[in-house]
Amino acid sequence: xxxxxxxxxxxxxxECFEGLEAMESGLLSLDIxxxxxxxxxxIFRAAHSIKGGSGTFGFTVVAEYTHIMETLLDExxxxxxxxxxxxVDVLLGSVDCLRExxxxxxxxxxxxxxxxxxxxxxLETELNGESSAxxxxxxxxxxxxxxxxxxxxxxxxxxxxxIEEEQGWKISFCPYLxxxxxxxxxxxxxxxxxxxxxxxxxxxxxxxxxxxxxxxEECNISWDLVLVSDASESTVRExxxxxxxxxxxxxxxxxxxxxxxxxxxxxxxxxxxxxVVETKEVIAPVIxxxxxxxxxxxxxxxxxxxxxxxxxxxxxxxxxKIDTLINMVGEVVITxxxxxxxxxxxxxxxxxxxxxxxxxxxxxxRDLQQSVMNIRMLPISFVFSRFPRLVHDIxxxxxxxxxxxxxxxxxxxxxxxxxLINDPxxxxxxxxxxxxxxxxxxxIAAGKPETGTIELKAYHRGGxxxxxxxxxxxxxxxxxxxxxxxxxxxxxxxxxxxxKQILELIFMPGFSTAEQLSDISGRGxxxxxxxxxxxxxxxxxxxxxxxxxGSTIAIHLPLTLAILDGQSVAVGDETYIVPLVSIIExxxxxxxxxxxxxxxGETFKLRNEYLPIIRMREIFxxxxxxxxxxxxxxxxxxxxxxxxxxxxxxxxxxxQQVVIKSLEANYRRVEGVSGATILGxxxxxxxxxxxGLVRLSVC
Amino acid sequence: xxxxxxVDDSASMRKMVSFTLKTAGYEVQEAEDGVEALEKAMAHTFxxxxxxxxxxxxxxxxxxxxxxxxxxxxxxxxLLLTTESSxxxxxxxxxxGATGWMVKPFNPDQLLKTLLKVLD
Numbered sequence: 042x043x044x045x046x047x048x049x050x051x052x053x054x055x056e057c058f059e060g061l062e063a064m065e066s067g068l069l070s071l072d073i074x075x076x077x078x079x080x081x082x083x084i085f086r087a088a089h090s091i092k093g094g095s096g097t098f099g100f101t102v103v104a105e106y107t108h109i110m111e112t113l114l115d116e117x118x119x120x121x122x123x124x125x126x127x128x129v130d131v132l133l134g135s136v137d138c139l140r141e142x143x144x145x146x147x148x149x150x151x152x153x154x155x156x157x158x159x160x161x162x163x164l165e166t167e168l169n170g171e172s173s174a175x176x177x178x179x180x181x182x183x184x185x186x187x188x189x190x191x192x193x194x195x196x197x198x199x200x201x202x203x204i205e206e207e208q209g210w211k212i213s214f215c216p217y218l219x220x221x222x223x224x225x226x227x228x229x230x231x232x233x234x235x236x237x238x239x240x241x242x243x244x245x246x247x248x249x250x251x252x253x254x255x256x257x258e259e260c261n262i263s264w265d266l267v268l269v270s271d272a273s274e275s276t277v278r279e280x281x282x283x284x285x286x287x288x289x290x291x292x293x294x295x296x297x298x299x300x301x302x303x304x305x306x307x308x309x310x311x312x313x314x315x316x317v318v319e320t321k322e323v324i325a326p327v328i329x330x331x332x333x334x335x336x337x338x339x340x341x342x343x344x345x346x347x348x349x350x351x352x353x354x355x356x357x358x359x360x361x362k363i364d365t366l367i368n369m370v371g372e373v374v375i376t377x378x379x380x381x382x383x384x385x386x387x388x389x390x391x392x393x394x395x396x397x398x399x400x401x402x403x404x405x406x407r408d409l410q411q412s413v414m415n416i417r418m419l420p421i422s423f424v425f426s427r428f429p430r431l432v433h434d435i436x437x438x439x440x441x442x443x444x445x446x447x448x449x450x451x452x453x454x455x456x457x458x459x460x461l462i463n464d465p466x467x468x469x470x471x472x473x474x475x476x477x478x479x480x481x482x483x484x485i486a487a488g489k490p491e492t493g494t495i496e497l498k499a500y501h502r503g504g505x506x507x508x509x510x511x512x513x514x515x516x517x518x519x520x521x522x523x524x525x526x527x528x529x530x531x532x533x534x535x536x537x538x539x540x541k542q543i544l545e546l547i548f549m550p551g552f553s554t555a556e557q558l559s560d561i562s563g564r565g566x567x568x569x570x571x572x573x574x575x576x577x578x579x580x581x582x583x584x585x586x587x588x589x590x591g592s593t594i595a596i597h598l599p600l601t602l603a604i605l606d607g608q609s610v611a612v613g614d615e616t617y618i619v620p621l622v623s624i625i626e627x628x629x630x631x632x633x634x635x636x637x638x639x640x641x642g643e644t645f646k647l648r649n650e651y652l653p654i655i656r657m658r659e660i661f662x663x664x665x666x667x668x669x670x671x672x673x674x675x676x677x678x679x680x681x682x683x684x685x686x687x688x689x690x691x692x693x694x695x696x697q698q699v700v701i702k703s704l705e706a707n708y709r710r711v712e713g714v715s716g717a718t719i720l721g722x723x724x725x726x727x728x729x730x731x732x733g734l735v736r737l738s739v740c
Numbered sequence: 741x742x743x744x745x746x747v748d749d750s751a752s753m754r755k756m757v758s759f760t761l762k763t764a765g766y767e768v769q770e771a772e773d774g775v776e777a778l779e780k781a782m783a784h785t786f787x788x789x790x791x792x793x794x795x796x797x798x799x800x801x802x803x804x805x806x807x808x809x810x811x812x813x814x815x816x817x818x819l820l821l822t823t824e825s826s827x828x829x830x831x832x833x834x835x836x837g838a839t840g841w842m843v844k845p846f847n848p849d850q851l852l853k854t855l856l857k858v859l860d
Contacts, residue, residue, distance in 0.1 A: 044756075044759065044760055044763060044848040046756070046847075046848075048759075049752045049755050049756045049759070050752075052751050052752040052755055053752035055751075056750055056751050056752050083796075085794075086749075086794055086795075086796065089794050089823065090749065090750040090753075090794075092823060093750065093753060093792075093821075093823045093844045093845070094750055094752050094753055096823070096844055096845030097753060097756065097844055097845040097846065097847070098752070098756075104845070221815060222808070222814075222837060223834060223837050223838060223839050224815050224816055224817040224818055224837065224838075224839035224858070225817075225839050225840070225858075226815075226860075229857060229858060229860070233857060258814075282840075283839060283840035283841070286831075286834065287834070
């Protein structure tokens with residue numbers, strides 16, 4: 042039968058990457074001083090599964106590589122080997138190497154043999170505890186994969202021609218009493234034998250006890266068999282391999298014309314019953330495939346997999362979520378049929394019923410929408426799980442002692458957010474590691490614990506997810522920040538700034554505080570990019586920092602990028618949606634609060650602060666706009682780009698959840714507008730891009 | 741129809757085994773560890789069990805030992821799929837009541853051929 046193995050490759054790769062992640066986090070959590078055997082076992086099992094799978098699916102390079110890892114881990118698991126930091130680092134390196142190998146194989150590219158060789162020799166060195174052994178373990182390793190007999194391999198026996206002369210075998214098969222208890226059955230063995238040639242069975246029942254003493258679960262019978270066949274001895278023994286320790290088995294050749302050849306094969310050891318010993322000796326040398334051919338096979342294998350499907354953008358969904366969804370759909374269908382019934386013979390006295398039905402439909406639709414959105418929700422641990430490794434690697438590089446604390450990893454957030462938040466977070470964590478946490482000596486001198494802590498925390502607040510990066514490092518020196526900004530000409534020397542504004546200087550393009558650029562951070566992709574990325578996700582970023590005590594960076598992001606809580610506002614005939622998150626408050630102002638600044642537009646005074654006013658009517662050129670003066674309409678106070686300002690609109694309409702439709706995909710990008718939505722009456726409303734509008738009005 | 745229970749914690753291996761067996765016309769159920777396997781084996785009596793050795797929660801050898809305690813599984817063939825070709829593992833498997841074993845890596849043909857050895 043031919044089965045296309047490539048159909049399992051996708052699952053195999055996914056499983057491997059999962060396994061590698063498990064190995065990585067397992068390795069990182071290993072406490073060198075106090076080894077938890079279950080932790081090692083988990084790591085071992087992951088390596089073991091990858092090895093098994095890669096062997097089966099023909100990725101021999103991977104199988105060989107994981108075999109070495111497995112051997113190392115096996116020794117650790119059995120306590121035969123000490124778990125050292127060095128060994129853990131080598132294993133971590135191997136995880137990376139494997140990931141690379143698997144990615145290449147998955148993308149049908151060539152495996153980077155050089156990097157594999159480097160990691161492999163590091164592994165082997167670790168395994169052997171010496172530095173010069175490069176090829177040896179390979180040789181040792183290979184037979185272990187294949188040593189055991191299997192029906193296919195045994196046919197490759199090289200002594201076959203010598204046995205060919207034989208006309209058959211006389212077999213004495215005397216099972217022990219317990220043979221049946223492993224589910225083996227002599228009848229099946231004989232069936233296999235008879236497939237090799239002509240089989241004659243002779244039953245010995247002299248050991249069968251009296252009927253009243255008979256235990257039907259025991260095997261009291263033995264057989265003398267004669268097999269007329271040109272099968273080799275090992276082929277015959279192979280059939281008995283599962284029972285070889287539950288029976289006495291003797292094989293002797295039948296009439297043989299060339300007797301001379303036989304002893305050469307069958308009795309290398311001149312023991313009276315060489316049978317059992319011999320099988321193993323015969324089989325062992327046969328199976329070792331030369332390493333070179335193995336490698337070749339692997340590459341041709343991956344060539345032939347050209348038509349395999351590429352990685353697809355799939356998503357794993359909790360079955361519970363799907364069940365909820367199906368329930369929801371059921372409810373909607375019921376409601377729909379109920380409404381259908383009302384509509385069939387509609388009379389006015391059914392209005393109450395109709396209204397109730399519609400209310401129910403509305404509720405169900407909302408629930409359904411929520412359940413569907415839920416499917417896209419992933420725990421933030423998808424992102425967080427990469428960071429222990431990052432922190433481990435970088436802190437080692439920097440010679441700093443740092444522990445990473447993860448809090449709220451199960452907080453769920455939209456898949457798109459998960460994908461896009463990774464890079465900004467990496468950047469921020471690198472910054473904390475590099476600039477935030479001090480060197481151990483410096484920390485001790487400052488009276489802090491030697492080991493610094495970075496806490497990565499996620500939680501839901503309102504319709505948002507908040508991700509905080511909290512370090513207990515040196516904090517930011519505001520005077521230094523300000524001096525630097527002045528030096529770079531980013532702010533005027535005379536500028537008077539609040540603490541918050543000073544801290545936010547680090548988000549300005551071209552601002553980098555590190556006195557020395559390192560390869561960890563400060564590569565020019567600055568905080569301004571981080572902030573822009575987060576804002577493009579509809580979020581914002583805040584900093585709190587205290588000199589000498591540490592910094593907290595908080596990122597607020599919408600839970601989903603597909604739905605938005607919005608405030609509808611009217612400007613003339615048009616309706617606009619202001620994202621609820623940006624709105625601080627909405628107020629009516631009096632003429633007294635207004636303040637015109639020559640050349641800089643108009644402002645109004647709100648609790649001792651002067652806020653600029655942006656007239657929606659003018660920005661969007663809505664001629665029908667009723668509010669021509671700020672005191673005629675409503676001022677929606679919004680926050681964008683870290684600054685407050687007031688949007689002048691005619692009136693507030695109501696709050697609602699809107700489904701975001703991309704304007705770029707359907708029309709083109711419009712400055713000041715982040716998207717559009719379709720209202721209940723079918724008309725289109727633009728969703729305001731608050732930071733964008735603030736920028737627009739400043740320019 | 742001959743029904744077989746395929747037990748492996750690795751989804752790809754499990755799918756491969758199960759697909760191969762289904763293609764060959766067997767009825768197959770899957771379990772991802774010994775605990776699930778035992779549950780399924782109690783609910784339905786299979787004609788053969790094919791199990792991986794190293795699995796979380798309950799390994800293949802323990803599974804076989806547990807199954808052999810049940811009267812309906814006293815003589816049912818049980819095959820171990822193992823990469824661990826060491827003699828001790830086999831010994832351990834045999835002591836637990838495994839009928840036989842297959843060493844990974846194997847291909848679908850080898851699997852079917854081995855299975856024919858134990859099915860009537």
